[in-house]
Amino acid sequence: MRNRNGWQRVVVEGAAILKGMAVTLRHLFRPPVTVQYPERRPRVAGRYKGRHWLTLYADGTERCVGCELCVIVCPSQAIYVKAAENTPERRVSRGERYAEEFQINMLRCIFCGFCEEACPTGAIVLGRDFELADYRREALIYTKSMLQEPYPGASGRDPNREV
Amino acid sequence: MSTVTLTINGRTVTVPKGTTVYHAARQLGVEIPIFCYHDRMPPLGACRMCFVQVEKMPRLQTSCTLEAQEGMVVWTESPTVVEARRAILEFLLINHPLDCPICDKGGECPLQDNTFKYGPGASRFVEPKRRFPKAVRLSPVLTLDRERCIMCWRCTRFGEVVAGDHALKGHDRGYRTHIDVPPVTQERPSKFIGNTIAICPVGALTSGVYRFRARPWDNRPVASVCNHCGVGCATWVDARGGEVVRVRAREKAEVNDIWLCDLGFFGYDYTQHPDRLTTPYVRERGVLREASWEEALDRVAHALGEAAPRVAALGGERLTVEEAYLLGRLFRSLGSNHVDARADARFTPSAREWAWGSGTFQALESAAVLVLVGCDLTEEYPVLWLRAKRALDRGLVGVAISPKRLEVEPYLKCSVLHDYGAEADVLYAAACLVGERAGGLPEPLREVDVDESCRRAGVDRAAVEELVRCLEAGPAVFAVGRLSWDGPHPERTLAALQTLQAVHGGQVWVLRGKGNAVGALLAGLVPDALPGLVALDDPQARARLHEVWGFAPPEEPGLSTPAMLEACAAGALRVLYVAGADPARDFPDGALWHRARAGLQLLVVTELFWTDTARQADVVLPALSIFEREGTVVNLEGRPQRVAPSRMGPPGARADGEILQVLAARLGRPMEYASVGAVWAELRRAAPQLDLDRPTELPRPRPQVEYRRPAAAGRQEEGLWVIPAAPLFRQGEMSARSRGLPELAGTPAVVLHAQDAAALGVDDGAEVELRAGDAVARVRAEVADRARPGHVLVPVGFSQLPRARWANPELRVRIRVLEGVSR
Numbered sequence: 001m002r003n004r005n006g007w008q009r010v011v012v013e014g015a016a017i018l019k020g021m022a023v024t025l026r027h028l029f030r031p032p033v034t035v036q037y038p039e040r041r042p043r044v045a046g047r048y049k050g051r052h053w054l055t056l057y058a059d060g061t062e063r064c065v066g067c068e069l070c071v072i073v074c075p076s077q078a079i080y081v082k083a084a085e086n087t088p089e090r091r092v093s094r095g096e097r098y099a100e101e102f103q104i105n106m107l108r109c110i111f112c113g114f115c116e117e118a119c120p121t122g123a124i125v126l127g128r129d130f131e132l133a134d135y136r137r138e139a140l141i142y143t144k145s146m147l148q149e150p151y152p153g154a155s156g157r158d159p160n161r162e163v
Numbered sequence: 164m165s166t167v168t169l170t171i172n173g174r175t176v177t178v179p180k181g182t183t184v185y186h187a188a189r190q191l192g193v194e195i196p197i198f199c200y201h202d203r204m205p206p207l208g209a210c211r212m213c214f215v216q217v218e219k220m221p222r223l224q225t226s227c228t229l230e231a232q233e234g235m236v237v238w239t240e241s242p243t244v245v246e247a248r249r250a251i252l253e254f255l256l257i258n259h260p261l262d263c264p265i266c267d268k269g270g271e272c273p274l275q276d277n278t279f280k281y282g283p284g285a286s287r288f289v290e291p292k293r294r295f296p297k298a299v300r301l302s303p304v305l306t307l308d309r310e311r312c313i314m315c316w317r318c319t320r321f322g323e324v325v326a327g328d329h330a331l332k333g334h335d336r337g338y339r340t341h342i343d344v345p346p347v348t349q350e351r352p353s354k355f356i357g358n359t360i361a362i363c364p365v366g367a368l369t370s371g372v373y374r375f376r377a378r379p380w381d382n383r384p385v386a387s388v389c390n391h392c393g394v395g396c397a398t399w400v401d402a403r404g405g406e407v408v409r410v411r412a413r414e415k416a417e418v419n420d421i422w423l424c425d426l427g428f429f430g431y432d433y434t435q436h437p438d439r440l441t442t443p444y445v446r447e448r449g450v451l452r453e454a455s456w457e458e459a460l461d462r463v464a465h466a467l468g469e470a471a472p473r474v475a476a477l478g479g480e481r482l483t484v485e486e487a488y489l490l491g492r493l494f495r496s497l498g499s500n501h502v503d504a505r506a507d508a509r510f511t512p513s514a515r516e517w518a519w520g521s522g523t524f525q526a527l528e529s530a531a532v533l534v535l536v537g538c539d540l541t542e543e544y545p546v547l548w549l550r551a552k553r554a555l556d557r558g559l560v561g562v563a564i565s566p567k568r569l570e571v572e573p574y575l576k577c578s579v580l581h582d583y584g585a586e587a588d589v590l591y592a593a594a595c596l597v598g599e600r601a602g603g604l605p606e607p608l609r610e611v612d613v614d615e616s617c618r619r620a621g622v623d624r625a626a627v628e629e630l631v632r633c634l635e636a637g638p639a640v641f642a643v644g645r646l647s648w649d650g651p652h653p654e655r656t657l658a659a660l661q662t663l664q665a666v667h668g669g670q671v672w673v674l675r676g677k678g679n680a681v682g683a684l685l686a687g688l689v690p691d692a693l694p695g696l697v698a699l700d701d702p703q704a705r706a707r708l709h710e711v712w713g714f715a716p717p718e719e720p721g722l723s724t725p726a727m728l729e730a731c732a733a734g735a736l737r738v739l740y741v742a743g744a745d746p747a748r749d750f751p752d753g754a755l756w757h758r759a760r761a762g763l764q765l766l767v768v769t770e771l772f773w774t775d776t777a778r779q780a781d782v783v784l785p786a787l788s789i790f791e792r793e794g795t796v797v798n799l800e801g802r803p804q805r806v807a808p809s810r811m812g813p814p815g816a817r818a819d820g821e822i823l824q825v826l827a828a829r830l831g832r833p834m835e836y837a838s839v840g841a842v843w844a845e846l847r848r849a850a851p852q853l854d855l856d857r858p859t860e861l862p863r864p865r866p867q868v869e870y871r872r873p874a875a876a877g878r879q880e881e882g883l884w885v886i887p888a889a890p891l892f893r894q895g896e897m898s899a900r901s902r903g904l905p906e907l908a909g910t911p912a913v914v915l916h917a918q919d920a921a922a923l924g925v926d927d928g929a930e931v932e933l934r935a936g937d938a939v940a941r942v943r944a945e946v947a948d949r950a951r952p953g954h955v956l957v958p959v960g961f962s963q964l965p966r967a968r969w970a971n972p973e974l975r976v977r978i979r980v981l982e983g984v985s986r
Binding site: 068121 | 263269297380381
């Protein structure tokens with residue numbers, strides 16, 4: 001530490017305080033960062049990772065083939081998949097296999113996005129929705145009917161895209 | 164043995180002459196990728212994956228086919244080799260669809276692993292790939308995807324080399340080459356097709372039963388033992404979330420090597436079938452109703468206590484040895500020796516003399532001749548056939564003495580087909596010829612007239628002479644199977660066998676008993692012996708048991724199954740406890756069973772399903788399956804192996820051992836153990852010869868020469884003689900509830916010889932009516948030379964052909980073609 005006498009200290013440290021106060025003062029006249037949730041809704045970033053969607057192709061078939069790569073990559077073991085076989089009468093996905101059951105335990109999920117990264121068909125995407133709270137634990141195990149996007153493209157993923 | 168020394172990657176290794184470079188590298192811990200080579204089959208060199216560079220050799224060499232030579236210098240990681248592997252993998256992947264996400268092999272696929280480790284990251288091939296229709300169901304349990312196939316030929320070679328059933332073959336040529344079933348379809352499905360799924364290095368052959376049920380990382384593998392037939396193959400049971408999704412072979416060189424049969428591979432879904440019993444039932448006013456465990460056990464304990472010692476127990480093949488031991492101990496504590504594990508046998512000689520079971524399977528490798536006496540090996544103990552096949556390939560001489568043509572006949576040197584029940588005549592004739600050649604005919608055999616015997620058995624003398632020539636190779640293993648043991652004159656057959664054994668030399672195996680039957684006999688579920696098959700009056704054993712049990716077992720020998728049922732019918736026995744057996748369906752004399760049931764005060768059954776016996780019972784207790792309990796099972800060799808639970812049983816079901824302990828406590832004869840291991844430890848004190856994973860020496864009769872004359876009663880000439888021949892795939896309570904197996908079993912067909920078929924006007928595939936006394940059945944008829952003239956092969960074990968009615972060895976049948984329904 002350099003030795004300063006009393007006056008020198010008053011000037012240097014006082015300037016620092018004024019510098020800090022200037023920041024406060026500047027923000028006093030800017031619009032606030034705080035969002036008045038839930039009255040007002042925040043805008044999330046373009047690559048925000050929120051609740052998952054199982055996406056569809058434009059023809060309505062499911063992208064998911066039940067390969068379980070998301071299951072094995074998931075660091076919090078939040079995903080359960082049970083596969084079944086397509087039949088000529090009931091073709092759910094392309095190829096021979098589809099996910100008969102698909103569950104994500106939202107209590108466990110850490111929204112890392114590895115599942116999306118591992119998915120070979122681009123079936124699972126993490127959407128923008130973050131309002132996932134509930135009063136019951138059971139309600140936070142999302143089943144296939146909850147995860148599936150309501151119509152092709154609803155999740156924001158282009159249904160005409162191959163993968 | 165001479166050796167060669169070679170250098171691999173700069174390190175020297177010495178191997179026996181004849182070793183391939185691939186194996187020499189393995190010995191050094193050097194990994195060489197392979198696809199087509201499989202160490203249970205000879206090298207082929209089809210896939211070119213195992214390339215290595217050998218100095219002074221102009222081109223890369225396939226290490227799986229290259230024999231190591233003295234002074235060879237081999238490089239497995241040189242730039243040329245690495246580049247060649249990348250190129251091979253790129254070529255293999257040209258036509259591979261890369262649909263790993265929907266492929267059941269994904270995650271445990273050698274093609275994935277090798278590509279990841281040695282392959283190129285990307286392909287330069289942009290042209291359209293070869294296309295085939297996907298997911299062809301070759302059989303109910305086998306799905307073929309020809310796009311994924313890399314033409315390694317493992318599956319076809321398995322059928323040629325290991326199983327001998329030629330179930331799969333290559334078709335077409337060039338880039339259209341593909342695997343398919345042979346153009347001439349086989350009469351019966353392969354019994355070993357699951358192994359081709361296991362050895363397929365890609366996802367071309369996948370299981371139709373396991374299909375899409377789990378990925379390898381979902382499964383929790385549990386080391387266990389298959390308990391269907393008596394071979395006791397080691398298995399891995401893969402369970403996912405309380406459901407058994409697949410069974411795989413576990414390597415065990417002494418028993419199953421790395422193979423399983425399809426019953427073992429696919430016979431597991433019954434354990435999670437909704438038909439499983441989950442609550443006890445008791446009979447009240449003639450109707451079975453649900454009851455609590457308390458009530459059911461009270462009723463059983465009360466009845467046992469009241470009726471003791473006039474109580475008896477049947478069954479044991481589906482128990483563990485520990486449970487069988489507890490069952491024996493409980494009934495002996497009640498003063499009864501009436502316990503028998505041979506619940507489906509009409510012929511029950513003393514187990515101290517003729518115990519079920521074989522010698523060690525490895526003895527096949529050192530024996531010179533294998534004589535199958537009424538033993539349809541592939542239908543009864545399929546994996547034992549794989550061992551026999553290997554021994555036959557290495558010089559064992561195979562001989563069959565059988566009333567039906569065996570599936571494995573092409574691999575045998577000689578096959579003597581005789582009239583049903585006349586194997587003793589063949590054996591005596593052979594013994595005479597052997598004795599004559601040796602120079603001295605033992606006294607009792609002087610009375611045998613070889614020509615007369617041959618005539619009686621319906622065989623040519625030349626066939627018996629051929630058999631005797633085959634025997635000249637050396638000591639034999641005589642394997643007696645069900646066709647003889649359950650045949651018309653088993654005592655005479657066994658006497659004849661002892662005679663032939665005496666004049667020729669060798670050992671006799673009794674290939675009879677499923678599951679843990681041999682273990683149950685060893686654990687004491689036999690009326691005339693103590694645990695360990697010790698004589699009932701052995702003072703040392705009695706003293707030891709007294710010390711362990713606190714009481715000595717009764718001295719009077721008990722009754723074996725048929726006598727026991729007679730006693731039940733006569734009212735001499737009051738309570739019958741049936742543990743995991745179905746005598747109402749399986750005991751070959753249905754009428755006797757019905758009389759026995761009528762004479763009983765209380766019939767208790769522990770079961771998994773509503774079997775015929777359970778439906779007739781007074782108390783039904785839901786038990787656990789082999790996938791749900793802990794313990795030890797013993798195979799035909801007397802080899803105890805551990806089974807481990809891979810899933811929880813249905814709520815409400817209890818292990819047989821637990822049921823027995825509760826009953827014992829209620830009867831005031833407590834049997835308390837801290838664990839299953841404690842029961843095993845106590846059993847080992849009573850039967851010290853039992854040792855985990857070691858074959859047990861089973862009592863065998865001494866070779867002795869004795870001539871028994873044929874039974875005086877001549878054959879009735881009317882009608883065809885029924886040969887009850889239970890196929891491997893049938894409608895058992897368990898098989899019928901396992902996915903894939905009912906389709907493999909198909910619809911039963913009786914087999915007639917063309918001569919009889921012509922006389923009766925039966926066409927192949929016609930619907931016929933069988934009538935024998937009051938037993939009537941309508942089934943399909945097949946005309947094939949598996950049956951001999953005058954005989955009809957009846958596949959017992961189907962709902963329309965139950966053993967109780969059709970397994971009587973004295974049955975003759977009239978056959979009528981049903982008009983209008985023939986196909």
